[in-house]
Amino acid sequence: MAEAARTLAMGQDEATGTRATVDAPFGQALRTLGATRPDIVGLTADLGKYTDILPFRDAYPDRFFNVGMAEQNLVAIAAGLAQTGYTPFATTYGVFASRRAYDYVAIAVAHARQNVKIVAGLPGLTTGYGGTHQAIEDLALMRMTPGLVVIDPCDATDIAAATIAAAEYDGPVYMRLLRGKVPVVLDPVTHRFEIGKAHQLRTGADVGIIATGFMTERALDAATALAARGIHAGVLHVPTIKPFDADAVAAFAASVDRVVTAENHVVRGGLASLVAETLFNAGIVRPLARIGLPDRFIECGAVPTLQKRYAITTADIIAAAEGRPMA
Template sequence: MAETARVFTKANYTRAMGRDEVTGTRPTVDAPFGHALAALGAERGDIVGLTADLGKYTDILPFRDAFPSRFFNVGMAEQNLIAAAAGLARTGFTPFATTYGVFASRRAYDFIAIACAHSAVPVKIIAGLPGLTTGYGGTHQAIEDLGIMRLVPGLVVIDPCDATEIAAATRAAAAHDGPVYMRLLRGKVPVVFAPDGFDFAIGKARLVRGGSDVGIVSTGFMTERAIDAADALAAKGIAAGVLHMPCLKPFDAEAVVNFAGKVKRLVTAENHVVSGGLATLVAETLFEAGITRPLTRIGLPDRFIECGAVPTLQKRYRITADDIAAAATGGNA
């Protein structure tokens, strides 16, 4: 993978990366998924790549360039994309099929449920533009895909945090004997977790930091914001823990129960509507364990989001680090 911001050494890293003291930003990696898939392709001849005319915009081009005979563009036909991938999986291949999350979850849902999950074939669906990461409006913003996909029996659902986790989750998905739906952060993706010694296991949470006052349970890129919020809270004398949940299915309920038992209140943070995704899973887990904690949900409302500049929309819909920090203290951002 091409590391673009600075040279990485072990001295640069903690469990969760801090911001660069000069630029104020985290380092980034360009197209971590595509490079991870290309590396897998060099190791395994069964890995094939497919896209529904979105190769450039789902970062699969490094694989295409390395293995053109194992890459297929089916055009703007997402149902055909999944059907073709399922067929390849039935003949001994491990297909990675890329498109936008809205098109996979809305247009190709039945094909994912029946051709992939019901048939238990190892198709890996890589879903771009997760949640509120584009200004293209409701037609392209996959704000309910996690809730939809976690209801499919036998389908692993992953929402990775950063470049490190995307690369590791790509390998884990390839090794998993079954279908996987993974959200994709593309382009220059921030590095939040140290790559040296990083371990990703399907169905396992990651305790980023402990805390005694408030616990933030987060998934996807909201974990980066949860870490920043915890830093801001620490400066005010508030001990905020962060539990990263990269897998919505299977869900690490035990980790949530253990985490909740050590804090006074909880905040969930997700780049998704607050119903059906992470917040719902956490609430269900607490209820089943008989644990009562004040719970504030940070996420998107039950409505289609308009077009606009992404930073403006994210601020309007209150999914920033400041909003998480405010929720952790029971206040408003």
């Protein structure tokens, strides 16, 4: 099935600053994997161009399947391919994977423990097309699914490495996707992605910022700005929501005076909830400020305007770290 002409809902380049970028890091990584892994197949639900899987399709057209606008069928076919020995990477938007196809993800993939990799575009507030396209609760839904690995990478380096890790992992994976020209935040030479492991990117004892997804880039920028104001902020990047690196989070929180969480997701059920659970279980008491989206559907509008309105910008992280009231 031919894909529709591009609209603004179909994924903007994620680059917003001055960092170097990589075009389609997921598709490039999958294409590279495909050269030595004939078991890898690609699928999409009429969103190949907008989930960056086309580099794989172009290299291996006989191993690529566009099932049309049928996300339940997408997941079911992927599960069937996995049952016969293939390693399918199935791409769609996060809202469609986590809402329309959730039962199929839970039963056909996770319950059956099929080796399916679901790659989900437009995470959180990265599109202005409102509640129908903004996957603001997908991490909460997916982390509650037994046996499902959940990944929220922060940049091009993370995406490429997480794609490789997902392919090597024997089991179901749900990975959020930043698409288009994705910033390079983490050093591709030294950074090592490992499922279930957090990474401390910056030290500082005054405040600790625990971030996931593209909010890690903003956390690092906030830490730099805070240092100029005499506030020493540590940054812990948590790319894997499940399994969650509770030990690293507890140790990090214990080393700082107060904690800020930052996520491109509703603050209930995602990273903030996991951090709060971790601190409670470890008996660690720290002031905790949560940067994330409210428990409501977000309206349509320009993405920068919406991100500012709902307080998930670098400035909002700075304000929380300084202890100022958040909007």
